[in-house]
Amino acid sequence: MFLNSKRIIEEGDLVLIWISRTVIRPVYLKKDEALQTKFGHFLHNDMIGRPFGSQISATQGRGFVHVLAPTPELWALSLPHRTQIVYSPDSSYIIHRLQIRPDSKVVEAGTGSGALTHALARAVGTDGTIFTYEYHEDRHMQAVKEFKDHELSDIITCTHRNVCEDGFQIEKPTLATAVFLDLPAPWTAIPKLFEGEILNRKEAVHICCFSPCIEQVSKTVKVLEEHGFQSIEMVENQAKRWEGHESMVRSVDEALDVLRDVRKRRNMGIERRKRKRLVSEVEAEQSEEDKKLLRGDYDNPVVYNPWGKGERVKEGDDGYKWAPVSTIEPEIKNHTSYLTFALLPPLQD
Numbered sequence: 001m002f003l004n005s006k007r008i009i010e011e012g013d014l015v016l017i018w019i020s021r022t023v024i025r026p027v028y029l030k031k032d033e034a035l036q037t038k039f040g041h042f043l044h045n046d047m048i049g050r051p052f053g054s055q056i057s058a059t060q061g062r063g064f065v066h067v068l069a070p071t072p073e074l075w076a077l078s079l080p081h082r083t084q085i086v087y088s089p090d091s092s093y094i095i096h097r098l099q100i101r102p103d104s105k106v107v108e109a110g111t112g113s114g115a116l117t118h119a120l121a122r123a124v125g126t127d128g129t130i131f132t133y134e135y136h137e138d139r140h141m142q143a144v145k146e147f148k149d150h151e152l153s154d155i156i157t158c159t160h161r162n163v164c165e166d167g168f169q170i171e172k173p174t175l176a177t178a179v180f181l182d183l184p185a186p187w188t189a190i191p192k193l194f195e196g197e198i199l200n201r202k203e204a205v206h207i208c209c210f211s212p213c214i215e216q217v218s219k220t221v222k223v224l225e226e227h228g229f230q231s232i233e234m235v236e237n238q239a240k241r242w243e244g245h246e247s248m249v250r251s252v253d254e255a256l257d258v259l260r261d262v263r264k265r266r267n268m269g270i271e272r273r274k275r276k277r278l279v280s281e282v283e284a285e286q287s288e289e290d291k292k293l294l295r296g297d298y299d300n301p302v303v304y305n306p307w308g309k310g311e312r313v314k315e316g317d318d319g320y321k322w323a324p325v326s327t328i329e330p331e332i333k334n335h336t337s338y339l340t341f342a343l344l345p346p347l348q349d
């Protein structure tokens with residue numbers, strides 16, 4: 001489901017229905033059921049058998065939605081939040097910096113809403129394992145169910161545990177080469193990584209601690225140093241979307257022409273209103289021809305004015321001068337925290 005992308009939607013599939021940029025709804029498709037949204041009523045039958053990515057029209061009206069295949073990125077935008085989560089701008093960077101690849105073994109605490117766990121699971125694939133720990137029982141149970149529903153149980157091992165008190169050890173060795181800690185006090189969990197066969201000490205181990213306050217970072221760095229971690233670096237990921245487009249270039253002469261045009265139109269408007277009043281006063285007694293003469297340009301179509309009403313000009317149209325400009329869209333979803341990375345070198349034989 002989250003690991004392999006298939007082309008055609010089948011009954012029973014989890015699909016992510018893109019309703020708008022801010023509303024994506026996870027839905028399991030069932031024959032003869034429907035999704036009700038403020039944009040209309042959408043039949044599951046219209047989605048089953050279509051390729052993922054299809055646009056589906058409402059049964060009535062002009063509303064439409066897109067039916068998308070689940071990915072960790074879209075899941076992070078649509079999942080039922082149980083906690084703060086790690087969004088894709090951070091998760092992609094974390095996976096890259098922790099050098100997670102197909103077959104990696106990763107230790108994660110806490111599981112929270114499982115947003116990052118999905119991204120980690122896809123990165124390690126069926127040859128790797130994510131060992132994730134959560135001390136809140138309901139959250140742990142919900143995560144276990146969700147990973148099972150998403151066919152990720154073979155990759156993700158969930159443990160209900162307070163890692164800061166009881167450590168990371170489970171029945172089997174985890175031998176991880178990557179650790180991600182999204183906990184209020186990661187510095188209390190770091191010493192526990194050295195109890196039992198948690199880390200693969202034959203290889204370099206990369207760690208990332210995700211903390212919103214700089215005081216937490218200071219405490220984490222101190223404990224990382226005490227435990228032999230090196231190359232300690234803190235990063236803040238400020239995700240911004242830059243949008244490029246072309247803006248019409250206007251010369252001073254053109255701006256003056258526009259001002260003149262506005263004045264002319266204002267005068268024409270005054271004139272038209274006067275004529276209209278006059279027309280209605282005398283119209284009853286005039287022939288059609290006289291009425292037209294009396295109306296003057298009252299019925300004439302308006303010619304193009306690039307800054308006013310009239311013919312529409314599309315960005316980049318010939319006949320105008322355009323300059324490339326960019327704007328920033330800052331509201332990209334991202335739980336901004338400090339990312340503290342470090343490296344634990346392998347033990348020498």
Ligand code: SAM
Pocket residue numbers: 083084085086087109110111112113114115116117133134135136139161162163164165182183184
């Ligand atoms: N990274 C997760 C995601 O992307 O969905 C969100 C993690 S959430 C911010 C932090 C989680 O850590 C919470 O669910 C909390 O219950 C759990 N937690 C806090 N302290 C813990 C501990 N000592 N042991 C295990 N889990 C803990």
